Amino acid sequence: MKIIYHCYGGAHSSVTASAIHLGWLPTDRLPGKEELKKTPYFDRPIDGDHGNIRFMGKDEFGNDIHVVGRRNAARVFENMSTGLVEIYKLPAEEFVFVDVMPYVNWKMVLGGFTSRRLGWAWFGRPVIIAGVRYSYWSIVSLVQQVRVFIASGQRGGSKLE
Amino acid sequence: MKIFYLCRTGHHTSLLAAALYAGVIDENETRPWSRLSGFDSINITDVGTPYYVGLDEENREVYTIGVWNENLIMSKAANELISLMGVPRGRWKIVDTTSITSRWTCLGQIMKTWHFDFWAKLFCQVGARKEMKILSSDINRPDYNYVLH
Numbered sequence: 001m002k003i004i005y006h007c008y009g010g011a012h013s014s015v016t017a018s019a020i021h022l023g024w025l026p027t028d029r030l031p032g033k034e035e036l037k038k039t040p041y042f043d044r045p046i047d048g049d050h051g052n053i054r055f056m057g058k059d060e061f062g063n064d065i066h067v068v069g070r071r072n073a074a075r076v077f078e079n080m081s082t083g084l085v086e087i088y089k090l091p092a093e094e095f096v097f098v099d100v101m102p103y104v105n106w107k108m109v110l111g112g113f114t115s116r117r118l119g120w121a122w123f124g125r126p127v128i129i130a131g132v133r134y135s136y137w138s139i140v141s142l143v144q145q146v147r148v149f150i151a152s153g154q155r156g157g158s159k160l161e
Numbered sequence: 162m163k164i165f166y167l168c169r170t171g172h173h174t175s176l177l178a179a180a181l182y183a184g185v186i187d188e189n190e191t192r193p194w195s196r197l198s199g200f201d202s203i204n205i206t207d208v209g210t211p212y213y214v215g216l217d218e219e220n221r222e223v224y225t226i227g228v229w230n231e232n233l234i235m236s237k238a239a240n241e242l243i244s245l246m247g248v249p250r251g252r253w254k255i256v257d258t259t260s261i262t263s264r265w266t267c268l269g270q271i272m273k274t275w276h277f278d279f280w281a282k283l284f285c286q287v288g289a290r291k292e293m294k295i296l297s298s299d300i301n302r303p304d305y306n307y308v309l310h
Contacts, residue, residue, distance in 0.1 A: 002245060051237030053245060066245070068238060073231045079209030080226055080235060081242055087163065087211055087224070088246050 001063040001150065003096045004053065006077060010069025011045045011116055012108055013100040013139065016132050018056040018065045020143045027140050033129050043115055043125055045069060063150065074099050093153070098146055103138045107131030162221040167236060167257045170270060171212050171227030172203045173285060174262045174292050181296050183215040183223045188297035194289055201285045203227070205274060209235075232259040261295050263288035 003021070005014035019025045019039045026035075036042055041054060050069040057065055070077040078097050085095050108131035115124025132139075164182070168175035177193055177200075180186045186193045194200040199212060208227035217223055228235035236255050243253050266288030272281035 051231075051234035051241075053238060053241040068241075069234075070238060071231055071234060073209070073229060073235065075206065076209035076228055076231065076235060077238060079207060080211065080228070080239060083209070083211040083226070084239065084242055084246070087222075088243070088248060090246055 001061075001094055001096065002066060003059075003063055003098065003146065003150070004066045004068060004081070005098045005100050006068045006070050006074065007100045007104065008069060008071055009045060009047075009050065009112055009116055010052075010054065010067050011041065011043055012112055012128055012132060013104050013135070014067040014069070015039060015041050015056075016136075017098065017100045017139050017143055018067050020140055021065055021146065022057045022059055024057075027144075030133050030136055033126075036129050036132060037125070041067065043112075043121065043128055046116060061150070074101060096146065096150065098142070100139065100142065103135045103142060105131050105135050107134060162219075162252055162254070164217070164221055164223045164254045164256065165211065165239065166214075166223070166225045167228050167232055167255060168225065168259050168262055169227060169229055169267070170203045170208055171210075171225040172199055172201055173266050173270070173288065174258045175225040175227075175256075176200055176212070176214065177289060177292055178256070178258045178296055179214040179223045179225050181293075183217045185215050188293075190293065191290070192286075193293055194286055200289070201269070201273075201282060203273070228259070230259075232257050261292055263291040265291060 005017045007014040016025065016039070020027060024039060025031045040056065050071055053066050053068045055064060055066055059065055081095065081097055085092060107127050111124040111128030111131055114120045115128060166175035166179040176197060180197055181188060186196050190196065208229060211224040211226050214223045214225060236257055239255055265284045269281045269284030269288055272284060
């Protein structure tokens with residue numbers, strides 16, 4: 001199974017969600033600044049990376065975890081992706097698309113814009129980290145839902161948010 | 162082999178290009194919308210869902226996909242997603258037609274979102290005529306392609 005976490009830039013919320021899913025970030029406490037900074041791809045991708053589906057790792061059940069930045073086209077991305085899965089006659093449960101955007105707060109937007117778009121990482125990164133820590137439990141909860149969804153073997157829709 | 166044509170909605174420029182390529186409409190067609198089921202029939206929430214147009218002369222399936230203004234990102238994502246599905250390289254083709262979308266078509270699409278259906282239809286038809294001129298002059302070129310991703 002392939003699980004694709006998607007958000008605006010594929011740099012913060014989806015990376016955080018995938019890192020939680022892969023067990024790289026804790027689920028029993030808030031991660032420290034250094035832990036977040038050390039997360040692969042965290043606050044690294046740039047505009048040119050939008051649309052690239054990046055492989056993050058395999059979870060303990062052998063599912064492939066990916067992240068992608070799709071700007072503001074969440075619905076278009078999900079419609080296209082589920083449509084392509086149907087066209088290629090793959091089982092619907094093989095791909096799960098998870099929108100992490102609802103958990104993005106204004107600090108992450110401001111930090112993401114200044115760090116990634118303007119290149120002011122010295123200013124943006126601490127703001128993003130504060131934003132991620134603020135929404136952290138919501139993202140953990142989303143990842144838990146995904147894990148339950150997968151474990152229960154549900155199919156149909158294969159879209160979570 | 163499957164061919165995916167992209168445009169803003171998947172039911173305007175890309176549909177004309179795909180239909181022309183698949184032989185559903187003729188290049189001299191003056192009112193292509195009258196022979197094309199699906200032309201201008203969009204539901205905003207469905208943009209992105211692939212739309213089947215037909216088979217080309219080599220029995221390759223031809224589809225359209227709407228991507229709004231995110232043609233570059235969505236073509237990249239589509240390419241990577243199809244690769245992730247295990248489809249061998251070269252077994253699909255993505256043709257981006259957004260660069261030839263007429264301003265009239267864009268205006269029609271805006272009118273449609275505002276529910277000015279009469280004007281939306283009219284502008285999309287004017288746009289389709291202009292796009293058909295470009296498409297029918299290009300279709301016979303051996304290197305016919307707009308932006309191939």
